[in-house]
Amino acid sequence: PSEDLAQERKRATFDVQELSYALNGGKEMLDKKHRFAEILAKTTWGDKSRRYFLTREEEYVGGLRAALGIWEKIKSEGLSLEDGALMRSLVDFPGGLELHIGMFIPSIMSQGSKEQQAKWMPLCMGLQIIGTYAQTELGHGTFIRGLETTATYDKQTQEFVIHSPTLTATKWWPGGLGKTATHAIVMARLMVEGPDGRMKDHGPHGFIAQLRDMDTHLPLPGVTIGDIGPKLGFNSVDNGYLSFDHVRIPREDMLMRFSQVTPEGRYVPPPPSNSKASYATMVFVRADIVKNAGSTLARAVTIAVRYAAVRRQTAPAPGERELQNCAATLLPLLAAAYALTFMGDAMMAMYRQFEKDRDRGDFSALPELHALSSGLKAVCTWITADGIEEARRTCGGHGFSRLSGLPTLHQGYVQNVTWEGDNNVMCLQTARYLIKALAGVRSGKAVSGSADYLNAAASELAPGARSPATCDACWEQPDVAGGALRHAAARATAAAAETLLAAGGGRLAFEGKPWNDNTVESIRAAKAHCAYVLHRTFLDSLAALFALDTLERGGGLAALLEDGFVGASQAAALRRCHRQLLAALRPNAVGLVDAFGLPDYLLNSALGREDGDVYRGLLDMAAASPLNATQEGPAWEGVLKPVLAAQPRSRL
Amino acid sequence: PSEDLAQERKRATFDVQELSYALNGGKEMLDKKHRFAEILAKTTWGDKSRRYFLTREEEYVGGLRAALGIWEKIKSEGLSLEDGALMRSLVDFPGGLELHIGMFIPSIMSQGSKEQQAKWMPLCMGLQIIGTYAQTELGHGTFIRGLETTATYDKQTQEFVIHSPTLTATKWWPGGLGKTATHAIVMARLMVEGPDGRMKDHGPHGFIAQLRDMDTHLPLPGVTIGDIGPKLGFNSVDNGYLSFDHVRIPREDMLMRFSQVTPEGRYVPPPPSNSKASYATMVFVRADIVKNAGSTLARAVTIAVRYAAVRRQTAPAPGERELQNCAATLLPLLAAAYALTFMGDAMMAMYRQFEKDRDRGDFSALPELHALSSGLKAVCTWITADGIEEARRTCGGHGFSRLSGLPTLHQGYVQNVTWEGDNNVMCLQTARYLIKALAGVRSGKAVSGSADYLNAAASELAPGARSPATCDACWEQPDVAGGALRHAAARATAAAAETLLAAGGGRLAFEGKPWNDNTVESIRAAKAHCAYVLHRTFLDSLAALFALDTLERGGGLAALLEDGFVGASQAAALRRCHRQLLAALRPNAVGLVDAFGLPDYLLNSALGREDGDVYRGLLDMAAASPLNATQEGPAWEGVLKPVLAAQPRSRL
Ligand SMILES: Cc1cc2nc3c(=O)[nH]c(=O)nc-3n(C[C@H](O)[C@H](O)[C@H](O)COP(=O)(O)OP(=O)(O)OC[C@H]3O[C@@H](n4cnc5c(N)ncnc54)[C@H](O)[C@@H]3O)c2cc1C
Ligand SMILES: Cc1cc2nc3c(=O)[nH]c(=O)nc-3n(C[C@H](O)[C@H](O)[C@H](O)COP(=O)(O)OP(=O)(O)OC[C@H]3O[C@@H](n4cnc5c(N)ncnc54)[C@H](O)[C@@H]3O)c2cc1C
Known part of the structure; x- marks a missing residue:
């Protein structure tokens, strides 16, 4: 098969390498991608040889190890954030840190006040805490206005009381929430007493809540957390569920850049620019x-x-x-x-x-x-x-x-x-x-922009409009x-x-x-x-x-x-x-596919290998399957032997 | 949610139960389906509560246990084959016996001679042997004429020598082959010496070959077998690979109902009716x-x-x-x-x-x-x-x-x-x-039959043909x-x-x-x-x-x-x-979906429950996820603690 692929490559009518450089941002970037792939394949946490054989628990632990391994590498080798992102895409092993990196930190940066950023960012970047982003609930995803979790301001203690009033208010899906995150940004309806003494619902706002004890990693009192179970894919991530039974957090932990609740309990709405x-x-x-x-x-x-x-x-x-x-x-x-x-x-x-x-x-x-x-x-x-x-x-x-x-x-x-x-x-x-x-x-x-063709809709859609194709x-x-x-x-x-x-x-x-x-x-x-x-x-x-x-x-x-x-x-x-x-x-x-410049390490595919040696690839990879750990397989002793051996075998 | 579903049921404008009886072959059949579902849910091998949480190895063993459990039930309770099939469809757990039941036995019945049936069927039905059907090779699936495995007749010993001449001749995919089957019907090119003294290739024919030792379940000499590794799905089945190094089987074990090789080495081709x-x-x-x-x-x-x-x-x-x-x-x-x-x-x-x-x-x-x-x-x-x-x-x-x-x-x-x-x-x-x-x-x-409309193709496709739709x-x-x-x-x-x-x-x-x-x-x-x-x-x-x-x-x-x-x-x-x-x-x-009459046991779905209590269903099922075995999860001790606990925590 390898020769077949070599033959195919000869048929190309354009300069594959030139296109590959262009697609990858230049020769240097392409080389770096391949160099990184080689380095990563040799790390314990980046090695992919057993990736398709892992149990759910191993996937979960492996995804975390990979994220931490990259995090460590960035620090120790002083790599740029772009290099880090490139490594993450090559290792291709999402884990319990996805939401910490992708949502928790960005939300603090974009929605936290200067003081909040000063407090939380060092903790985030030093991995002293791991965060997630908890918006979706069992009963409410797309329809955000329907969220049921509440954060009620208590003037007396200057705290918010976070609560899940119903079963359907249980947070469900946040990545890393199941077993990894110590903190979460929780989207909850902000309830503040109005001047008339009645509670007023200001709709969903973000709150930073600690979920787990920092020393034992156990859920804090009033907090129920768990993994939501296996999914179609993405199983290295511990998507989780979460419910609150009147859990109190300090007033300062509402995300305050755009809207605030003052100590005395006045709600300051966000400016329109928000x-x-x-x-x-x-x-x-x-x-x-x-x-x-x-x-x-x-x-x-x-x-x-x-x-x-x-x-x-x-x-x-x-x-x-x-x-x-x-x-x-x-x-x-x-x-x-x-x-x-x-x-x-x-x-x-x-x-x-x-x-x-x-x-x-x-x-x-x-x-x-x-x-x-x-x-x-x-x-x-x-x-x-x-x-x-x-x-x-x-x-x-x-x-x-x-x-x-x-x-x-x-x-x-x-x-x-x-x-x-x-x-x-x-x-x-x-x-x-x-x-x-x-x-x-x-x-x-x-109208301007991508829909500007609508300006000519009248003529475009006139009964006589015809495509100019004549051949x-x-x-x-x-x-x-x-x-x-x-x-x-x-x-x-x-x-x-x-x-x-x-x-x-x-x-x-x-x-x-x-x-x-x-x-x-x-x-x-x-x-x-x-x-x-x-x-x-x-x-x-x-x-x-x-x-x-x-x-x-x-x-x-x-x-x-x-x-x-x-x-x-x-x-x-x-x-x-x-x-x-x-x-x-x-x-x-x-x-055209070669020009994408994707390393075998990324593809991790017996069929897509650059050298085309697909059948050898299938055999070699299959040999490592856990079912092949023994010749007779895991069902022999307990299941098959009692049945097959129950009868006289003289006739065979 | 349960009330919502009850409301919906009231909207139906037809008799759901009547349709359900009709679709299921009558009230008795429908009742039996539900009765079986109840019985099966209570067996250890039919219980589905952990089905979504199994490792590959557990799935494999579980699928076998389920098949053997049903087999046993049919025998002990004298059930009909139809009842057995109904049970298999309800338990819905394919395993290493799939090909034994679905291909090995039927092939012997349809392509084996009377003597072969007499010899092999008791062994099959008594589960003294387990068979599979090995046709596809690494390099050849659809294109059956390309199969490379050979079965060469040795006149001297009156045996066939089964051999995989190349890497691509390795059998690949047969269900149950990996770790379960003791025997296989192997499709191989039949090679027999012609009257001119030259080997003649008669194309693919079926041969019954023993693969594993009946006492140790280890592959026989010259036989290499293994599991092909994890798949998109169907992972409870041990699809396998297999190659032969000049393995000898007796002449009698070619499937002989339609074509034969006589002891002296004359090939008798199949009749056209075959x-x-x-x-x-x-x-x-x-x-x-x-x-x-x-x-x-x-x-x-x-x-x-x-x-x-x-x-x-x-x-x-x-x-x-x-x-x-x-x-x-x-x-x-x-x-x-x-x-x-x-x-x-x-x-x-x-x-x-x-x-x-x-x-x-x-x-x-x-x-x-x-x-x-x-x-x-x-x-x-x-x-x-x-x-x-x-x-x-x-x-x-x-x-x-x-x-x-x-x-x-x-x-x-x-x-x-x-x-x-x-x-x-x-x-x-x-x-x-x-x-x-x-x-x-x-x-x-x-032309007659389903394509009979082609008889009128000329008028159907005439330029003036028009659909009669006017409203x-x-x-x-x-x-x-x-x-x-x-x-x-x-x-x-x-x-x-x-x-x-x-x-x-x-x-x-x-x-x-x-x-x-x-x-x-x-x-x-x-x-x-x-x-x-x-x-x-x-x-x-x-x-x-x-x-x-x-x-x-x-x-x-x-x-x-x-x-x-x-x-x-x-x-x-x-x-x-x-x-x-x-x-x-x-x-x-x-x-209309209720009328299908599918028991919750079959659906095994938090979202599809007959009572509509979907959110409770999700929570209950998730609680059993293996990641939830401990509160702190499998990464805490070895992976997370060293990182999170490495820094002074005073600031939190
Ligand atoms: C792998 C994964 C990871 C996730 N991670 C997180 C996370 O980290 N944090 C978090 O908070 N959430 C997370 N989620 C939740 C995710 O954001 C929601 O599942 C998503 O927003 C869809 O909402 P839903 O599930 O309510 O779907 P639904 O809204 O119930 O959709 C059901 C159907 O209704 C249709 N539909 C819904 N509303 C409308 C409408 N208005 N008009 C027309 N059609 C409509 C949809 O197209 C769909 O076909 C995750 C989900 C997944 C699958
Ligand atoms: C889960 C599973 C279980 C299996 N179990 C068994 C088993 O028990 N025993 C066994 O012997 N085999 C088994 N097989 C193998 C199976 O029979 C083959 O995979 C199947 O016949 C397809 O052949 P292939 O893989 O060679 O596909 P290919 O023929 O390589 O197909 C590749 C592509 O080419 C196209 N193609 C191929 N030929 C033509 C053509 N002539 N004209 C137009 N398009 C074409 C196809 O549509 C497809 O898109 C199993 C396969 C699977 C996935």
Whole structure:
């Protein structure tokens, strides 16, 4: 198989190394990635040879050891935070510190007062405490306004009393909460006595609560904590549950940067700029998710494309082992991996630009940025989650083996469609923006940014509008393929606006029954918009393949035909062009995945090895399976022997 | 939440119990299912309370114990084989005996001679030996003709020498092979010296080989065996690898019913009827897979529909918690679960009819039955595998918890798209039949059976053909919805035939490069055909929803528009009808899943409980998680304490 892969590499029609440098931020960065991979593979906590064989408890302990190992390395070798992040992505072993690093520290930095930062940051950075972020409850996730946990201010003692009034108020899901975290930022409804002597509910606010005794690591009195049990994936993280029975924390431990409760019990609400700041944070987080979606899909595609190149099954003639159905799955995914990678970079650039604008007091880009990042968070994580599984299935039986790396990759990724804003809910944010923007355009208010094509919605959607495609190859042109995506997006937004208007009795209602009864059309609009934006971020034939594939799969073509924007012969040309693109891209497939520059250490896959020696890889990795610890296996003595040996064996 | 579910149940507009009896084969059968569930839950091996917490080794041992427990019960209580199968489906714990029961015994019965059956069946039924079925190799799965393992006849000793000449000849995947099986049916190329003195390769044949010593359970000399390591799911089964170093077995242990090697070394080829018999077996196996796809999807839908009915998130107003997007996912899946269930029954009936015909010497139904069962195997397992995941995602975060039952259900099911014939390969079988049938029709040869609509292909595909839909509600009519599916199917077959003809230079080539270059269109044709057939098997509004959903998702609508079979206003009407059907079916959702009659014991799901008490369920099940064995968790002593306790704690 190794020679097959070498042969494939020769077919590339572009300079793989150049592209690889460009994708990885230069030769130096690429070299560093590979150097780090070598170093990490040799550490006890970074070694991956037994990663697929661990029990849940071993995974949990291993994930923590890895995080602490990296933390230690950063300190002892004085590495940068970027280097640390690179190491974490290579070791690829999430653990009980995820939320400490990803949410607890950032929340203190962004929502804590100067004094709070001075108090808590040294404890955080010195790992004297480990924090998590506890928002979701058993009964309430997406619907944050429904949270039931309360923090009631007690003027007498100047403390907050944190309490879980019901079973459904139990916090559920926070990472690291189960067995690791000593502290948590707890989102709870702030209850303060008003001037009229009645308790007033100010809605969810953040509080820093200590959960465990620092010496024994046991839960403090009034605090009930546990692990929520095994999950689809992500099992090295101890997601936990937590309930409070009237637990008191000092007044100073409410996060006080934006809203406060004074010692005498007066509530100071946050300034309006607060919500803008938190939107900005979300944009950043989502840009990161998009970037990550690209690199994760790149991993899956690297494995599957390399394996497809060596899977011969002793085909009678060499040409006969090319299967159109496998290529038709893998090449569009390869295009998508590039699209997502570029989109992540583009979003980061938009975010940086926004930061500059903001420092000049200009927040005007924020609504668009927020809407766009919401929809892209959803669309990109869907593409990646589903794409890993599609890629896995092209590997046949061996894709079902954990040694291929693909099952674990999928199981550790798919929660991205749910957390950080459920994807459907994210799409609805984008849809709300789009529908409002279209309504604005129709009443004479122009829109700028990624939805600016809506300014021309009237002509775009006029009965006579037609795609300019006049030949098969026309569909490779960015303006034709992109134009079709644009038309599909404009049309979807208009359709969603129309059903919403009808449901609201002539009024655009953005909540309640009319809104909830029309989420399907709205989500469709957000998806179509994001597909168009994704297509705009990258060039050449990969982009065309991405566009045509999106139109063919997503029902976009049906919409264009229904509109008369595309006629029957244009649609037929589109499909022929799609097939021609697949054939044209085929020789570059291995080169394009090689260009991602993913070390074998990261892939941890018998099928995706750079050298193509997949069958040797499967055998070697399987030999270490715990079931192989003995020849006769763990059921022999207690279970099988009594049965098999019960009868006379003379006849055998 | 329990009251919410009770409320929902009141909304049903039909008699749930009546339907439940009908679906379950009568009241007696349904009662038995629930009685068995109660009995099994109380056995040590059938108890499921720790099922989601087991290590791989525990799963393996547990799966074996469960199989042996049922085996024992059948014997001691004189139960029927059907009762045994019912118990296995309820305990739902595949193990090292799967292949013994499902492939080893059936192969001896169908391919062994009378003498071989007399020798081996008592050993099998008395569990004196445990067998598996070893066909797939590291390098060869789908492409059976490529198998490399050899069985060379040695005239001198009257033995076969079984040998793995290469690394890629290593057997890989057989269930129970890793640590359980003592014997295997090994598929190997039969090599016999011809009259010319040269070794002749007669292709793959089956041989019974002993693998392990009966007293020590250690591999016999020359035999290398092991477990292939962890998989995406199905980890209670010890799929294994196996290679032979010139291992000798007696001549009598080749499966001799159809082909033989005489003592003096003459090869007797199988009679032509042999291949018909093996096709018939495949039809039976696939009917079973279809039936199973229905009951598995029913499980997933039961869990998700019940959970959706109680997930309130403290919505401000009761009506506001209905989300169109969740209903738009779950109701079509519910329709599909019914479609698959009915289709499984229908296929079994077709198979029984075929058996009768066969006994009269009439094999005429076989080609159609084989083609249909291939495609339906693929389409139904795709619907179920993807449907479980879609249903899981509608459950938000809690769907990611293993305690929901959905992750394990998916992971234990998804291999169905790969094994027993990879789905794409299955679709290609169907496509081959359809394209040939269409070519036959065009040259005047009528086709009967499920593809009989191709007889009218000329008029169906004539430029002027139009759907008769003239109103929204028209799309609920079986002939309109079904007619559209039929048109889509005829069109897809014609399109596949056309591209194949073009690729073959005017000739229909069913193999080699032209065929492999056109698999995408062929697979599309098979899917469209199967969707039409599925739709025909069941009635009423569920069928209409299934049809419209299939057209909307699968790109079928685009094809109909492209053809001019459906105009823009008809397409818009279809989409409106789709929405109306969703709304109309909504009140019956819980009733329709209740009617499946699935015991809580089978579901093993905190979210799918019949009483709706989901949050209590999550908490109770999580309490038993092994990470909760101690309050401070398994990382405290060795990992966390040294770090957290390293610094002075005075400041906290
Ligand atoms: C692995 C993992 C780790 C997590 N870590 C943390 C953590 O560290 N801290 C923490 O606080 N939480 C955490 N969570 C919780 C996570 O934030 C929530 O699960 C997520 O926000 C989804 O909310 P939910 O579970 O309530 O889903 P639900 O809202 O119940 O979603 C159910 C279904 O309803 C749909 N839906 C919901 N609302 C709407 C709407 N308004 N319109 C249309 N459709 C809607 C959804 O699309 C979904 O299909 C984690 C979750 C997971 C899976
Ligand atoms: C859980 C599990 C249990 C199993 N148990 C057993 C067992 O007990 N005994 C046993 O012998 N085997 C067993 N197998 C092996 C199984 O039968 C094979 O994995 C299966 O037949 C698929 O073959 P493959 O792995 O070679 O896939 P491949 O053929 O390599 O498939 C790779 C890709 O190529 C495509 N493809 C392959 N051929 C064609 C074609 N001609 N045209 C178009 N597309 C094609 C497929 O669609 C797939 O996308 C098991 C497998 C699994 C996953």
